[in-house]
Amino acid sequence: MSEKIPYKIYLEEHEMPKQWYNVRADMQKKPAPLLNPATLQPCTAEELGNVFCDELVKQELNETDRYIDIPEEIQEFYKMYRPSPLVRAYCLEKKLDTPAKIYYKFEGNNTSGSHKLNSAIAQAYYAKQQGLKGVTTETGAGQWGTALSMACSYFDLDCQVYMVKCSYEQKPFRREVMRTYGANVTPSPSTTTEVGRKILAEFPDTNGSLGCAISEAVEKATTQDGYRYVLGSVLSQVLLHQSVIGMESKIAMDKYGITPDIIIGCAGGGSNLGGLISPFMGEKLRGEKDYRFIAVEPASCPSLTRGVYAYDFCDTGKVCPLQKMYTLGSGFMPSANHAGGLRYHGMSAVLSELYDQGLMEAVSVEQTAVFEAAQQFARVEGILPAPESSHAIKCAIDEAMKCKETGEEKTILFGLTGTGYFDMYAYGAYNDGRMSDYIPTDEELQKSFDTLPKID
């Protein structure tokens, strides 16, 4: 290997970003405002402040400040598990025999196992600053819940997590990680909230759903003194915090004179992709540079590639603000796709708007092909990736193979959001040949679109 680029680029502490980058500041056309579900009018800061922490509400509504200082305490916490490595995938390149240069930003080297901790620590910090007792949230597969538990433990905040009942029972490991960090984990639906009791009365045998868990967490936050609700994706504040991924990537690449041609990320709610591409997108928006951005979503839950751009509810319980976004309809029930983190019916408003403006591409990939790519990656790069992250791997490999055909030496950067250590049932299904693909029919999607709220 004659190249001078090391396998892994770690920034020095003094090179780490001290500010988050707010991509909305550089967007000429901004994302549409959040709407109050009761009035269908744009949410005021006061209304949002009943649910979210004050400082986070400010960040959610801030469309003008390009940079926002990362508080000292959060910078200190970041130093515990960041900078994350920017890895040159030499072994993958060699295996694929491609002229493409492949880099990935690996966010899995922390106990939460993913990038979620970047925003969890920020949200916990602002809750602490506000003098709150604790926060509530929901979690599906458990990555966000784990990240939040770690963050709350660090700041000595109470952490109440509503975990979708089937995950609570089928994935006891993440539940125990959360408990080890002192979180209070309740299977949802539960008898601890009015909405939970109502659902249980109607459907006593339900396995729960993310929508229901959100409704319980929001109810709990708004009915207990000193609590607020926090969310791990979708919101613009979360993309802001996650911009640390893109900032670090850009600083590392600039340091070595590397310019990516294509930047790829998996997209569920959009927090990882949004964070990774933000500073690069900023350059594109300001006309300084051009990049191709690709969002990769599961064919089973294709909000960008097959959804509509419309106002919709963020949760199935319809208690949260409405957001204009690419959506499959809040009633859309994705199949039991193992990539839990990508099973969201909608998409970040920022990414939706960027996609609508043609500044970003999107592709969808099928599950079996994703696990094939994951296994190939694991075997040569030594990291067993999360199913979610593997969507980006699949796309990166596809792009690298195109380079092999054309002989182009493109530079590809993708986000490796996390590890798959808690997803071994899914890997087991793949190893046993028990994994299936599922693509919703046009009729199914149309039926779901029909339930969208009628808002112009």
Added chain:
Amino acid sequence: MSEKIPYKIYLEEHEMPKQWYNVRADMQKKPAPLLNPATLQPCTAEELGNVFCDELVKQELNETDRYIDIPEEIQEFYKMYRPSPLVRAYCLEKKLDTPAKIYYKFEGNNTSGSHKLNSAIAQAYYAKQQGLKGVTTETGAGQWGTALSMACSYFDLDCQVYMVKCSYEQKPFRREVMRTYGANVTPSPSTTTEVGRKILAEFPDTNGSLGCAISEAVEKATTQDGYRYVLGSVLSQVLLHQSVIGMESKIAMDKYGITPDIIIGCAGGGSNLGGLISPFMGEKLRGEKDYRFIAVEPASCPSLTRGVYAYDFCDTGKVCPLQKMYTLGSGFMPSANHAGGLRYHGMSAVLSELYDQGLMEAVSVEQTAVFEAAQQFARVEGILPAPESSHAIKCAIDEAMKCKETGEEKTILFGLTGTGYFDMYAYGAYNDGRMSDYIPTDEELQKSFDTLPKID
């Protein structure tokens, strides 16, 4: 924080060690030789070559070369997941309010989840060089099996793992990681070997044991063309490969002018501790510097603190060479301690000899206290440690608290061998208050000592 030492010290690629350090070269009195179980005479290279790869036999018997070159291909593989970070535990120090300076070398940032990969890749490399088809091994909790699967997958070698049956059934996740890396995982005892069939005929309901799995793996290696047996700990070759941990630690500390007063590691077979302390011990043996070394073992399996220094079988099946070591007797059955990697009746011959010469101390700690330390560490340092590694954490915290009493600003270095992501049942037991401690009685130990082979 006014200190200039960063939270994490990563060596640059060019600073990484290019040689392993062989501590035996600096020992005046060498470890006693391995004995052939049939003849009770020192094993010849030829005899060992029937079981182990040729180059590894040379390393096993090499007591004179102080440094051994790390082959280029292994150095390249190391670059994929090494250097591992040397972490300054600022948050733990603050939490303990101790004047001690605590550092840990963290080996868990790879999919095998531990330091085991350092030796697995070396052993797979030499097997490949010898033109072998594959290797066989046994695994209990699965960390070694996972590491070996990754290494074999990288070099395209067949990997046959005998996994203790109860672990195979109770820990399906590690099994699936191994399968994802293409390993052939067989629950032991099995019908694939003569020894397995014999045991099954006698005890059809057995849950298996490490001793039995070793016997099956050795039989399989010696009865198939083109196969050899590999082992993840205890052997001197493994300590040699693991010296990369200590070498990196020392280079990083020297770079910042840090000198540890106390170096602490958990000890099962001794590979991690031996690797961590090797280069420091070398300085002590050569009279250049002095350090305190502390081996930490579980009170439930106290080979150094309560065992005898004698020749014993390395496996319960008595098919492997005998070794002079601190041992509880190969028939000792440790209680169901969750720290699977430390449930070994014996200890590395190198470490046993160093301990016998008074160059190293040993302490034993109880399980509940270990998990208490693990949880405390996880909450402030953000890493959920493996139960094995947590033995070292417990001891490091104890030493730091002594500094608090005396006001001494000692510098403590400990080995954090891995993560506990696949040990959540044990954490669950701790979280639920269902964890118990167990210390063998003197009578139990004496009964086990009585079964030791009589060799002078």
